[in-house]
Amino acid sequence: NRLEELPAALGDCAALVDLNLSANRLTTLPHRLGRLARLRTLGLGANRLRVLPDTLGGLHALRTLQLGENRLAALPAQLAECVALEDLGLAQNRLDDVPHELGLLPALRSLVLAAGRFEALPASLGDLARLERLELSGGKLFELPPTLGSLTALRSLRAADCRLASLPAGLSHxxxxxxxxxxxxxxxxxxxxxxxxxxxxxxxxxxxMLSSLPTGIGGCAALSTLGLPSNR
Incomplete structure (x- = not known):
């Protein structure tokens, strides 16, 4: 649709569980949105959002928050108060830094930060004990934090098309x-x-720029697909 703003009264729809506002023209959100105590899914992708209200931290039942394809340059620290959040999508925004508060989301299982402007990640991401999916592809990352080795539940790590010259010790964990x-x-x-x-x-x-493979690769007993084209 072509929604450019939302009425503050939307925050009074106390029974709302699923709110999809993707692909509109929103630039701001009403502060009263944080009153939606039962909200579990909030879709805000493909809008024109530059800032988020601090009151989003009041969405304690929220499990899915999609914010991809916006113009966000920062995130409110209060986002860490969304303690039930499992799926957070932040691809294609304007974040120069990833706030350390993201590492304080105890239930997070999927974190998508693809196509970002940031060059590093906070060490706190290593505290996301339930994280299963981490998407970082298409950004300006120069390095990954050593703490990623602590993500023992992680099943998928995508860091393609970045600027990584080396990998941290501990990924074998x-x-x-x-x-x-x-x-x-x-x-x-x-x-x-x-x-x-x-x-x-x-x-x-x-x-x-790989010229050889580590002998330890023989320990990858489950490896069924290995793609190494166009190395040097």
Whole structure:
């Protein structure tokens, strides 16, 4: 639709559970939206949002929040108060930094930060004990924090088409990881202890600067797909 604003009274719809406002022309949200105590799903993707109200932290039942394809340059710290949040989509925004508060979301299972402007990630992301999916592709990332090795529930890590020249130690601790995409970076080597990823089923690392593979890759007993085209 072509919605450019929402009435404040929308925050009085106390029974609202699912609110989809994607693909409109919204630039702001009413503060009273934070009163929707039963809201579980909020879709705001493909709008023109530049800021979010602090009151979103009051959405304690919220499980899915989609904010991709907006113009957000920052996130309110109060977002960490959405303690039930499981799925957070922030792709294609204007975030120069990823706030450390994202690491305080105890229920988070999926975090999409693709096509971002940030060059690093906060160490606090390593505290997301339930995280299963982390999407970072298409951004300006130069490095990954060593704390990512603490994400023992992680099943999918996508960091393709970034600017990574190396990988942190400890990634071998990701024993639940089944899919790893690293293609289109500047990697000269893969972790020597890659074999510790015993559940890894697919590994893509094409378009890098790899001249050899670690012998530890033999420990990846579940590996069924290996993509290494266009290396040097």
């Amino acid at each position: 990701l024993t639940a990881l089944t899919s790893l995409r690293l293609d289109g970076n500047r990697l000269h080597a893969l972790p020597h202890d890659l074999g510790g990823m015993c559940a890894l089923g697919e590994l893509w690392a094409g378009g890098n």
